[in-house]
Amino acid sequence: MxxxxxxxxxxxxxxxxxxxxxxxxxxxxxSSNYLLPRPNAVLSAAFDNAGTLWSxxxxxxxxxxxxxxxxxxxxxxxxxxxxxxxxxxRSFYPYAVLLQTVPIVAVAxxxxxxxxxxxxxxxxxxxxxxxxPILNNTLLGLLSADRNHLDLxxxxxxxxxxxxxxxxxxxxxxxxFAGLRVSAGLAVIGAIxxxxxxxxxxxxxxxxxxVIFAQSRLATALxxxxxxxxxxxxxxFFLVVSVLGNRLLRSWHESAMRSDS
Amino acid sequence: xxxxxxxxxxxxxxxxxxIRISGVAKTFPNGTEALTPVDLRIGEGEFVTLxxxxxxxxxxxxRIIAGLxxxxxxxxxxxDEQSRAFVFQDPTLLPWRTVDRNAQLLLELEGVAKPERRxxxxxxxxxxxxxxxxKSYPRNLSGGMRMRLSLARxxxxxxxFFLMDEPFSALDEITRETLQxxxxxxxxxxxxxxxxxxxxxxxxxYLSHRVVVMSPRPGRVERIFDIPxxxxxxxxxxxxxxxxxxxxxxxxxxxxxxx
Numbered sequence: 033m034x035x036x037x038x039x040x041x042x043x044x045x046x047x048x049x050x051x052x053x054x055x056x057x058x059x060x061x062x063s064s065n066y067l068l069p070r071p072n073a074v075l076s077a078a079f080d081n082a083g084t085l086w087s088x089x090x091x092x093x094x095x096x097x098x099x100x101x102x103x104x105x106x107x108x109x110x111x112x113x114x115x116x117x118x119x120x121x122r123s124f125y126p127y128a129v130l131l132q133t134v135p136i137v138a139v140a141x142x143x144x145x146x147x148x149x150x151x152x153x154x155x156x157x158x159x160x161x162x163x164x165p166i167l168n169n170t171l172l173g174l175l176s177a178d179r180n181h182l183d184l185x186x187x188x189x190x191x192x193x194x195x196x197x198x199x200x201x202x203x204x205x206x207x208x209f210a211g212l213r214v215s216a217g218l219a220v221i222g223a224i225x226x227x228x229x230x231x232x233x234x235x236x237x238x239x240x241x242x243v244i245f246a247q248s249r250l251a252t253a254l255x256x257x258x259x260x261x262x263x264x265x266x267x268x269f270f271l272v273v274s275v276l277g278n279r280l281l282r283s284w285h286e287s288a289m290r291s292d293s
Numbered sequence: 294x295x296x297x298x299x300x301x302x303x304x305x306x307x308x309x310x311x312i313r314i315s316g317v318a319k320t321f322p323n324g325t326e327a328l329t330p331v332d333l334r335i336g337e338g339e340f341v342t343l344x345x346x347x348x349x350x351x352x353x354x355x356r357i358i359a360g361l362x363x364x365x366x367x368x369x370x371x372x373d374e375q376s377r378a379f380v381f382q383d384p385t386l387l388p389w390r391t392v393d394r395n396a397q398l399l400l401e402l403e404g405v406a407k408p409e410r411r412x413x414x415x416x417x418x419x420x421x422x423x424x425x426x427x428k429s430y431p432r433n434l435s436g437g438m439r440m441r442l443s444l445a446r447x448x449x450x451x452x453x454f455f456l457m458d459e460p461f462s463a464l465d466e467i468t469r470e471t472l473q474x475x476x477x478x479x480x481x482x483x484x485x486x487x488x489x490x491x492x493x494x495x496x497x498x499y500l501s502h503r504v505v506v507m508s509p510r511p512g513r514v515e516r517i518f519d520i521p522x523x524x525x526x527x528x529x530x531x532x533x534x535x536x537x538x539x540x541x542x543x544x545x546x547x548x549x550x551x552x
Contacts, residue, residue, distance in 0.1 A: 183379075183381075187377070188402035198398075202389045203389075284430050284431075286432075
């Protein structure tokens, strides 16, 4: 029953959207296949170029995953440091916000100057785009420990390390995962944007590079397939993080519970 | 009806007075006088309740006794500072820990070794009637059971001083009265000294040797009532004319305060 309830509604939406797409492609755009290819054309383009698609997916995956892991490490560590003392938070938080608001496209030239026309630059961009939600949510979680809990720990002479390990960190986990879920998708977007700006440096490129290439050849069906692959990659990132979060939180946190339990 | 204004405990329980509060006052940084100088002696094994409307400083006084708030003036001498347990109005459980692990929390913080921790937590859970719920999570417990767990967590410390800040005020009437009886039973078994804060006067009368009535603006001790009923007390006590009369007298005192 649960599977039916969870799977049927999104599946119905999927069928509707693909149906509408097919209808549009067939009627409005008629034969101009390069504006809106039919779903079956996209599918066959994906099969015909499976090799290219796969290698692009692999490259983008590595870049996005590296940026994401870097963002987790830096974001969580930064949040922990800032949670230690109010002056630290006041000193560093504004720069974390700046990192979020800086237009990536505008600083890309600087990143290229520093790291070169290569995957490292792409990873840096994926990192920059995905770090803030992790940092911000983790910090929020660490700082929202209950006053009475803190009193209880203080009364029984718990060290700051104990307080962190047994109170702040477990209490912050729901927020941490909220941040991770947002950042998972952002990391993939960051990698694609990075590839757009930086290119492949003459190497075999990721999906972002291939999208530009397909567009220049008016290979719209392939372009659609590549966009779809990138979307699914982001979705996969999100799914992995969600499953992990639910496993960790389901015994106690409302966000991870089945509605009927 | 026996009552007295003197701040000394009844002779029966007072011999050593392990809690001695002398001239304790608290002024908050914003200038609010939460507590003007209070003197109070609490005897070994005594059950004392601080009763009063909000803002009378009863919770502040309890927090000072617990060492959670520093007094602006005066001293609190406690026979064994290490042996204090505090129960909050909110059960303050850790939602990610099972009942069993919640009951062990304070022992963990105090550095008690694991085998002993388990044994003491199990005994405490048994005492409050939570045996069989060890592997549940707090969210699966009712409000009354959560408070039982909060009591068990404190009991596992085997404290000499049990400090409670309106622990039953969020519970429904039936649950509240049941827990009052359980608390009295456990108190009789364990022999700890209790300082209990409430704004419910019948709760105060039912539980205590002495009821310290406090009044606000500025927070101070208004009057101290001796409660003459013998322990063990049973729910029937609540229906006796003596109980009702004493309740009415304290209610009158509280009404005067409110004016």
